Amino acid sequence: xxxxxxxxxxxxxxxxxxxxxxxxxxxxxxxxxxxxxxxxxxxxxxxxxxxxxxxxxxxxxxxxxxxxxxxxxxxxxxxxxxxxxxxxxxxxxxxxxxxxxxxxxxxxxxxxxxxxxxxxxxxxxxxxxxxxxxxxxxxxxxxxxxx
Amino acid sequence: xxxxxxxxxxxxxxxxxxxxxxxxxxxxxxxxxxxxxxxxxxxxxxxxxxxxxxxxxxxxxxxxxxxxxxxxxxxxxxxxxxxxxxxxxxxxxxxxxxxxxxxxxxxxxxxxxxxxxxxxxxxxxxxxxxxxxxxxxxxxxxxxxxxxxxxxxxxxxxxxxxxxxxxxxxxxxxxxxxxxxxxxxxxxxxxxxxxxxxxxxxxxxxxxxxxxxxxxxxxxxxxxxxxxxxxxxxxxxxxxxxxxxxxxxxxxxxxxxxxxxxxxxxxxxxxxxxxxxxxxxxxxxxxxxxxxxxxxxxxxxxxxxxxxxxxxxxxxxxxxxxxxxxxxxxxxxxxxxxxxxxxxxxxxxxxxxxxxxxxxxxxxxxxxxxxxxxxxxxxxxxxxxxxxxxxxxxxxxxxxxxxxxxxxxxxxxxxxxxxxxxxxxxxxxxxxxxxxxxxxxxxxxxxxxxxxxxxxxxxxxxxxxxxxxxxxxxxxxxxxxxxxxxxxxxxxxxxxxxxxxxxxxxxxxxxxxxxxxxxxxxxxxxxxxxxxxxxxxxxxxxxxxxxxxxxxxxxxxxxxxxxxxxxxxxxxxxxxxxxxxxxxxxxxxxxxxxxxxxxxxxxxxxxxxxxxxxxxxxxxxxxxxxxxxxxxxxxxxxxxxxxxxxxxxxxxxxxxxxxxxxxxxxxxxxxxxxxxxxxx
Numbered sequence: 001x002x003x004x005x006x007x008x009x010x011x012x013x014x015x016x017x018x019x020x021x022x023x024x025x026x027x028x029x030x031x032x033x034x035x036x037x038x039x040x041x042x043x044x045x046x047x048x049x050x051x052x053x054x055x056x057x058x059x060x061x062x063x064x065x066x067x068x069x070x071x072x073x074x075x076x077x078x079x080x081x082x083x084x085x086x087x088x089x090x091x092x093x094x095x096x097x098x099x100x101x102x103x104x105x106x107x108x109x110x111x112x113x114x115x116x117x118x119x120x121x122x123x124x125x126x127x128x129x130x131x132x133x134x135x136x137x138x139x140x141x142x143x144x145x146x147x
Numbered sequence: 148x149x150x151x152x153x154x155x156x157x158x159x160x161x162x163x164x165x166x167x168x169x170x171x172x173x174x175x176x177x178x179x180x181x182x183x184x185x186x187x188x189x190x191x192x193x194x195x196x197x198x199x200x201x202x203x204x205x206x207x208x209x210x211x212x213x214x215x216x217x218x219x220x221x222x223x224x225x226x227x228x229x230x231x232x233x234x235x236x237x238x239x240x241x242x243x244x245x246x247x248x249x250x251x252x253x254x255x256x257x258x259x260x261x262x263x264x265x266x267x268x269x270x271x272x273x274x275x276x277x278x279x280x281x282x283x284x285x286x287x288x289x290x291x292x293x294x295x296x297x298x299x300x301x302x303x304x305x306x307x308x309x310x311x312x313x314x315x316x317x318x319x320x321x322x323x324x325x326x327x328x329x330x331x332x333x334x335x336x337x338x339x340x341x342x343x344x345x346x347x348x349x350x351x352x353x354x355x356x357x358x359x360x361x362x363x364x365x366x367x368x369x370x371x372x373x374x375x376x377x378x379x380x381x382x383x384x385x386x387x388x389x390x391x392x393x394x395x396x397x398x399x400x401x402x403x404x405x406x407x408x409x410x411x412x413x414x415x416x417x418x419x420x421x422x423x424x425x426x427x428x429x430x431x432x433x434x435x436x437x438x439x440x441x442x443x444x445x446x447x448x449x450x451x452x453x454x455x456x457x458x459x460x461x462x463x464x465x466x467x468x469x470x471x472x473x474x475x476x477x478x479x480x481x482x483x484x485x486x487x488x489x490x491x492x493x494x495x496x497x498x499x500x501x502x503x504x505x506x507x508x509x510x511x512x513x514x515x516x517x518x519x520x521x522x523x524x525x526x527x528x529x530x531x532x533x534x535x536x537x538x539x540x541x542x543x544x545x546x547x548x549x550x551x552x553x554x555x556x557x558x559x560x561x562x563x564x565x566x567x568x569x570x571x572x573x574x575x576x577x578x579x580x581x582x583x584x585x586x587x588x589x590x591x592x593x594x595x596x597x598x599x600x601x602x603x604x605x606x607x608x609x610x611x612x613x614x615x616x617x618x619x620x621x622x623x624x625x626x627x628x629x630x631x632x633x634x635x636x637x638x639x640x641x642x643x644x645x646x647x648x649x650x651x652x653x654x655x656x657x658x659x660x661x662x663x664x665x666x667x668x669x670x671x672x673x674x675x676x677x678x679x680x681x682x683x684x685x686x687x688x689x690x691x692x693x694x695x696x697x698x699x700x701x702x703x704x705x706x707x708x709x710x711x712x713x714x715x716x717x718x719x720x721x722x723x724x725x726x727x728x729x730x731x732x733x734x735x736x737x738x739x740x741x742x743x744x745x746x747x748x749x750x751x752x753x754x755x756x757x758x759x760x761x762x763x764x765x766x767x768x769x770x771x772x773x774x775x776x777x778x779x780x781x782x783x784x785x786x787x788x789x790x791x792x793x794x795x796x797x798x799x800x801x802x803x804x805x806x807x808x809x810x811x812x813x814x815x816x817x818x819x820x821x822x823x824x825x826x827x
Contacts, residue, residue, distance in 0.1 A: 036586070057579035057587060079572075079579045080587050081489045081546030095547055099492075109492055110705070110778055121690050121778065121793035122491050124459040124564070125574050126671035127546075128690055128793075147688075 022091050023133050026069045035086045047141050064146050066138045073132030073146030081127050091116050186219025188277040196285035199259035202294025203321040207259040212284055215252040222247050225274045232269020235261055236286050261290025264322055292322025293389040302371035302398035306508045311371040313343050316394050320358040327357050327388040331366055336381020340396050343368030371398035402656055404619045404649040406507030408434045410770040411642045413558050414452040420762050423725035428558040430699040430798040436563055437505040442523025448472045454559035456697030457808050461571040461608030463495050463529040464561030465554050474500035477606050482591025486529050487543035493551045494543035497532040501525030504611045509649050511614035518605040526614045538597050542586045565623050567672050567823025568811050569613035570604045575670025578604055619650025621813035624657050629803035630772045639761055639771040651807050659807055659826050665815055666742030666825045677794045678739030678748045680712030690793035694825055698797030701753050701775035720759050729758035729776040772802035
């Protein structure tokens with residue numbers, strides 16, 4: 001069996017700019033593409049732009065960008081757990097505060113706060129979820145577009 | 148469930164029969180009272196004589212005599228007794244009582260217990276109101292001076308391929324002279340039954356060539372060593388100066404392909420009622436897994452309290468559970484292979500190493516040769532580093548997953564991942580852990596640094612079932628009995644036990660019944676769709692639903708959605724202002740489930756009780772079939788309405804069911820299951 005081996009030192013990952021998508025300017029999408037080493041595409045939708053990043057393992061990350069150029073939501077569907085440090089940026093703190101301090105095995109987690117909503121589920125081999133900032137969703141859209 | 152229902156029906160049927168009997172006796176009493184004045188009883192015996200043989204002081208097998216009243220009136224007994232030889236023979240006749248009606252019969256049981264060697268005779272007499280009374284039966288008994296005790300041996304639950312503990316038989320010589328022993332042999336059932344060599348040091352009372360008068364000796368080492376499953380019979384025969392004595396041997400095996408599973412609080416016990424920050428581990432299901440150095444049967448650690456998880460793949464045990472067992476690491480691309488295995492909320496970190504794995508009577512000691520496995524090379528398992536942590540850039544860390552790096556953090560000594568995939572990175576026929584540049588589960592360590600690694604299936608953590616040396620590699624069957632029987636209330640139980648059976652349709656004990664529905668899964672191990680409240684959620688464009696023994700409740704939907712669809716108030720249990728993730732409402736949730744092979748969903752009802760009511764009523768209970776919680780937990784007290792539409796049917800769903808988890812790539816009902824299936 002022919003194998004392709006990619007060796008990347010973790011140090012390189014640590015050097016990626018800390019700009020993150022959720023709540024940030026659309027230019028932060030580029031740093032996500034770089035961090036995830038993915039392929040990028042963009043589709044104009046009614047009332048927002050959908051930026052899609054396809055990762056090397058076939059996972060998909062969607063970033064939802066308002067006409068004002070702000071990333072108001074993200075979603076993912078991938079074989080492995082998503083890089084939330086990168087994708088949530090400053091909202092990583094909201095996610096961590098919402099996690100329970102005592103582990104009880106379960107396969108789905110939703111954290112619903114006034115300024116941050118996080119939905120995830122999955123099991124080994126597939127992880128899905130979405131996160132958004134309700135206050136950043138354009139007035140003519142609902143949270144349902146973040147899928 | 149069905150056996151309980153059957154016993155209830157039997158009881159009510161019995162009651163009806165008793166009522167009928169009372170009525171019949173009432174009616175019949177009057178009419179037979181009239182007839183007894185005109186007829187007369189007559190006695191017929193089934194035997195005129197009985198012959199016995201037994202050792203001195205040992206009761207023979209009983210023999211019976213049937214007394215039939217062939218006359219036209221009631222036969223009244225005044226006595227049934229042994230009138231001669233009463234010191235050697237005894238009789239009992241509980242069914243005869245004081246009399247029997249015309250046309251009926253009763254039975255007398257006679258036993259011979261000789262007081263001395265030699266032949267004795269006796270008489271059984273039946274004194275009654277029939278002509279010819281007393282009727283008699285001649286009794287003859289041969290008392291021998293030798294006996295064996297016990298006269299039968301039973302071996303049960305012996306695993307095929309193993310050897311039972313040795314049992315003993317005592318040979319008693321009650322005669323006044325020494326007894327010569329000619330031979331002691333297994334005359335039937337050899338070599339499954341055999342006589343082992345004498346224990347060391349040699350006991351002084353073993354049976355040699357003779358037994359002194361009024362003395363006994365012991366036959367050591369009667370052993371059962373089945374090579375295949377089943378029930379076996381044999382005979383141990385002793386030939387001596389008094390004749391021939393036999394001992395009946397029976398042995399049965401434990402099914403090779405089963406292992407007990409039990410639901411309890413696990414290795415850390417009952418931690419009390421849930422608080423804002425702690426909880427006992429409810430509805431957790433454990434078994435014992437033995438991990439050996441590759442090919443070894445002695446350098447092994449039997450690890451109890453390993454969580455049984457159909458929601459993941461691969462065996463993972465904490466290094467602290469292995470004791471002195473040292474497993475070889477895996478070298479890949481000049482480094483040592485490590486894994487950060489990802490679960491929905493947590494990760495386990497540690498090296499992947501090669502081991503022989505034993506579960507019940509099944510063994511995985513090598514990978515299939517197609518994966519480069521050679522005899523006794525072991526299979527890859529993850530050894531979790533106690534108190535370890537994945538490097539800061541690893542995907543499991545950047546995902547913010549909870550690090551379960553001690554048995555107490557996990558609540559178990561390891562995880563037995565026996566889901567529907569053979570390896571933990573085999574997904575829909577692809578291996579993304581071997582793709583270029585993937586931020587996946589595996590790293591190699593070399594020269595002080597971790598690197599991403601491209602990992603073929605042969606080096607990934609294997610679902611041990613897929614590597615069993617038997618043919619039971621195509622899935623598992625989980626059977627849990629019902630936790631309660633209506634009309635008793637469904638309050639849970641302190642503990643519960645069930646059976647994990649390996650293989651599907653490979654043995655008598657793992658056949659999918661014709662009444663079961665087969666749900667083919669999608670490439671991620673989800674139902675194709677779930678339907679609730681008239682809305683169908685397809686796994687392709689929504690979230691996934693699945694069965695999972697590793698989830699400790701039904702984790703379903705959210706309070707707002709449930710309240711709306713079920714038209715009832717649904718709320719979560721709160722400790723202070725903290726939502727602890729269980730429902731504090733009583734619900735029945737109808738959920739439609741559809742496999743990729745089906746055109747319509749099949750609806751199942753999920754019963755959910757108020758968790759605080761359950762916990763408060765029985766604080767020592769660990770097993771519940773109606774524990775549920777929302778998939779949506781609010782960070783504030785605002786009701787949650789952002790459900791995942793993911794239906795995680797955890798352990799409570801399995802009570803009272805037998806569920807088949809079919810491995811991806813196997814065949815069921817003549818159809819190849821590309822991505823695995825459930826059947827129930």
